[in-house]
Amino acid sequence: MSTDPETPPTFSLELSEDLRDIRGWVHDFAANVIRPGGAEWDEREETPWPILEEASKIGLYSLDFFAQQSLEPTGLGIPVAFEELFWGDAGIALSLVGSTLAAVAVVANGTPEQVAEWLPPMFGEPGDVKLGAFCASEPDAGSDIGAIRTRARYDQATDEWVLNGTKTWVTNGGIANVHVVVAAAEPELGVRGQASFIVPPGVAGLRQGQKFRKHGIRASHTAEVVLDEVRVPGRCLVGGKERLDERIARVREGRRSGEQAAIKTFEASRPAVAAMAVGVARAAFEFARDYALDRVQFGRPIAMNQAVAYMLADMKTSIDAARLLVWRAAWMAHGGKPFDEAEGSMSKLVSGEVAVRVTEQAIQILGGNGYTREYPVERWHRDAKIFTIFEGTSEIQRMIIGRAVTGLDIR
Numbered sequence: 001m002s003t004d005p006e007t008p009p010t011f012s013l014e015l016s017e018d019l020r021d022i023r024g025w026v027h028d029f030a031a032n033v034i035r036p037g038g039a040e041w042d043e044r045e046e047t048p049w050p051i052l053e054e055a056s057k058i059g060l061y062s063l064d065f066f067a068q069q070s071l072e073p074t075g076l077g078i079p080v081a082f083e084e085l086f087w088g089d090a091g092i093a094l095s096l097v098g099s100t101l102a103a104v105a106v107v108a109n110g111t112p113e114q115v116a117e118w119l120p121p122m123f124g125e126p127g128d129v130k131l132g133a134f135c136a137s138e139p140d141a142g143s144d145i146g147a148i149r150t151r152a153r154y155d156q157a158t159d160e161w162v163l164n165g166t167k168t169w170v171t172n173g174g175i176a177n178v179h180v181v182v183a184a185a186e187p188e189l190g191v192r193g194q195a196s197f198i199v200p201p202g203v204a205g206l207r208q209g210q211k212f213r214k215h216g217i218r219a220s221h222t223a224e225v226v227l228d229e230v231r232v233p234g235r236c237l238v239g240g241k242e243r244l245d246e247r248i249a250r251v252r253e254g255r256r257s258g259e260q261a262a263i264k265t266f267e268a269s270r271p272a273v274a275a276m277a278v279g280v281a282r283a284a285f286e287f288a289r290d291y292a293l294d295r296v297q298f299g300r301p302i303a304m305n306q307a308v309a310y311m312l313a314d315m316k317t318s319i320d321a322a323r324l325l326v327w328r329a330a331w332m333a334h335g336g337k338p339f340d341e342a343e344g345s346m347s348k349l350v351s352g353e354v355a356v357r358v359t360e361q362a363i364q365i366l367g368g369n370g371y372t373r374e375y376p377v378e379r380w381h382r383d384a385k386i387f388t389i390f391e392g393t394s395e396i397q398r399m400i401i402g403r404a405v406t407g408l409d410i411r
């Protein structure tokens, strides 16, 4: 270890001034626009288009904003921004960031031309806001993404891919301008025979199926997407046909394929999803703390009781611990460091479970009030539960971490 006082520090958890500015700017929007709409859009169970429009006007809902935060030099741009948005309200915030999952699917595996052509129409522009959707899950392929049945058939005569199948649980499904669909090009190869396909706006054969009525994040639209003989041009295969053919050939020869479309997307997005959970947990902690300082029973604020103060201490400590795991994973991902010990999964697992526990503790601290819709913590508790389910359930994260730390094929 160097003791030279001239040696600049090589490690710091201090956010740069730029990042602090971004955090303040996003926080203001979350506090002034997102949070005041939380209860209304939760009841309406609809995409909050007017809020998307407002965010678009100030450049917050834009490809530029998400791209800039993804490229932020420390890797913390996205986690810091997402924590603030979800601190505002998780349902509305998911509507604001749902398109990024489709964008990441194209960025992770696509060509520069595909990124340039298909990302802008996932966001639109002020006055004409658009959405993107990432369609991987199916009724019989949730955690087991290798079981995807949606079929992609190549029609050489027209240089088109023909997609058939039913996707489910799709955020923005059917209302998005651009859908990115994971399908089996070579079904017998399981996950290694899958590829992602861009379905451009207005293509015949894609329609929304059932829209789900959910427990939480109700301002975010979730629906089935039915694909019936959907024909997309050859250039819509993410990464291109040459790369897919090479990959399939490698797999058939028994060599490693090196890439798996859906799994790669989920790995890249895990710390971002974990940051969302941290935002919800922080909102609940702050609300419960303020309430506990204010609410008087037995002649003194309830926060004066160790039972309550220690609960607040646990809430705050676990949120900070979760955030540190998120920042580590985001920093590693940005620097191209592999998640050898499943660090991305660790961040998602801990943050999701912290969000569920902390929001429940917040209800406890608010007592009867916490159990009503007059106060936001019951909504935040309903919202928090999604973080142990989507983008890989807690059980799946433990399985991935278990495999990484033992080297065994844990099932």
Ligand SMILES: Cc1cc2nc3c(=O)[nH]c(=O)nc-3n(C[C@H](O)[C@H](O)[C@H](O)COP(=O)(O)OP(=O)(O)OC[C@H]3O[C@@H](n4cnc5c(N)ncnc54)[C@H](O)[C@@H]3O)c2cc1C
Residues within 6 Å of the ligand: 101, 134, 135, 136, 137, 139, 141, 142, 143, 144, 168, 169, 170, 171, 172, 214, 217, 222, 386, 389, 390, 391, 392, 393, 394, 395, 396, 399, 411
């Ligand atoms: C609101 C919402 C939005 C979503 N958005 C999208 C989206 O935009 N795009 C998309 O593609 N998907 C999306 N999903 C789907 C989501 O990723 C899946 O719901 C999730 O992967 C779990 O799949 P499943 O629901 O089929 O549960 P299942 O896989 O059936 O799991 C049920 C239970 O069994 C457990 N389990 C399963 N396998 C194992 C195992 N091997 N070991 C231990 N336990 C196991 C699970 O952990 C879980 O507790 C969304 C889901 C929701 C609810």
